[in-house]
Amino acid sequence: MATVREIYDYLDGKAPFRYQEGFDNAGFLVGRGDREVRRVLVSLDITPEAIDEAAALDCQLIVAHHPVIWGQIGQVTDDTTTGQRVLALIEHGVAAICAHTNLDAVEGGVNSALAARLELRDPVPLEEAGTDESGIPYGIGRVGTLPDGPVSLPEFAQRLKSALDLDGVRALDAGAPVHKVAVGGGACGSMLPLVRAMGCDTFVTADLKHDLYLEARALGVNLLDAGHYSTETVVCPVLVDWLRAGFPDLEIAISRTQSEVFTYL
Numbered sequence: 359m360a361t362v363r364e365i366y367d368y369l370d371g372k373a374p375f376r377y378q379e380g381f382d383n384a385g386f387l388v389g390r391g392d393r394e395v396r397r398v399l400v401s402l403d404i405t406p407e408a409i410d411e412a413a414a415l416d417c418q419l420i421v422a423h424h425p426v427i428w429g430q431i432g433q434v435t436d437d438t439t440t441g442q443r444v445l446a447l448i449e450h451g452v453a454a455i456c457a458h459t460n461l462d463a464v465e466g467g468v469n470s471a472l473a474a475r476l477e478l479r480d481p482v483p484l485e486e487a488g489t490d491e492s493g494i495p496y497g498i499g500r501v502g503t504l505p506d507g508p509v510s511l512p513e514f515a516q517r518l519k520s521a522l523d524l525d526g527v528r529a530l531d532a533g534a535p536v537h538k539v540a541v542g543g544g545a546c547g548s549m550l551p552l553v554r555a556m557g558c559d560t561f562v563t564a565d566l567k568h569d570l571y572l573e574a575r576a577l578g579v580n581l582l583d584a585g586h587y588s589t590e591t592v593v594c595p596v597l598v599d600w601l602r603a604g605f606p607d608l609e610i611a612i613s614r615t616q617s618e619v620f621t622y623l
Contacts, residue, residue: 360605362419362453365389365398368604369421369457373467377487377496383425384460392524395419400597401613402590404443404454413450415611423468423590425456448566452492453561460591462498463487469500471592475521476541476562478502484540485552501551501556501601504515508535511560511580516563518584520619525622528583530571534559536580543589554579559609569574587618597603 378384392426397417401408404426410422413606428444435441447454463483473481484499489564504514514536515529540553545565550573551562560580572583594612601610 359394359398360384360608361391362389362393362395362455365395365419365421365601365605366391366455369455369600372600372604373457374490375460377455377463379459382459383428384456386455387425387427387454388447389419389466393418393451393453395453395608397609397611398601399613400594400601400612401616402587402594403616405440405615406446406448407615408441409446409450409452411613411615412452415576417452417611418619419453419455421601422454422456423458423461423593425458426454442502448541457597459498462543463496465490465494465496468590468597469498469541471596472541472543472562472589473500474501475592476502476539477521478516478539478541479504479505484542484546484549484556497606499540499552501538501540501553501558503538506534508537511536514539514560514580515582518582524583524584524588527585528566530574530581532559532575532578532580533612534578534580536560541589543592544586550574550577550579550581562589585618587616591616 395418398419399412399417401422403424404422434444481502482502483497485497486495487497489495511531539557539559540561542563544564547570548567554577562582564586566583
């Protein structure tokens with residue numbers, strides 16, 4: 359039977375934690391490394407609902423994308439939401455491994471999965487950070503082309519909504535047909551200059567501010583905000599596949615409690 363540490367080491371081989379950004383806190387964050395694991399819950403976030411779900415399913419481990427602990431904390435008490443979650447994990451005997459910006463950057467991770475959902479052809483990193491041991495480049499974001507040539511922005515927006523099961527997207531039509539597309543799962547708006555430098559006509563990301571829409575219009579780049587949750591939850595089935603391949607005896611489930619935190623009214 360696999361231990362938490364063995365699962366961490368395996369994930370470190372798939373999406374090396376040394377690839378994470380300097381601000382990040384990805385890694386083995388809660389629990390005992392020698393704890394044996396029979397069941398794993400995969401989730402985008404470690405919420406109170408996900409912890410309760412893991413406990414109800416008798417999971418010994420949650421593998422998530424977003425870190426359950428951000429930055430330095432001076433105490434773990436029920437006075438803070440972070441403390442409440444960490445205490446709940448410990449009290450239920452559930453460990454936490456969080457693969458964040460390392461999973462964004464690695465080939466096959468968040469941005470590869472997002473590019474695949476949009477059927478982008480020949481995707482490459484938007485910002486190459488290095489190459490792995492096999493010489494494969496890694497980095498945040500992906501750039502590729504549509505397989506069937508240029509389409510209008512409204513047509514592409516419909517494809518995006520269908521691919522990610524969205525009720526709507528926030529879109530800026532800069533007047534360019536959609537053909538060479540950049541994607542950045544989560545909040546990647548600051549990469550807009552790179553998108554333009556790569557010759558992209560369209561950028562799909564999330565959490566965009568007003569000034570970025572103005573900048574995109576000035577640059578002639580179509581801009582679509584498809585939501586943080588929706589652009590990143592595509593990686594959960596990838597994590598399940600990785601874990602099943604590495605540990606065939608594990609029981610693995612994707613959280614049924616995770617969803618977009620807001621609705622369109």
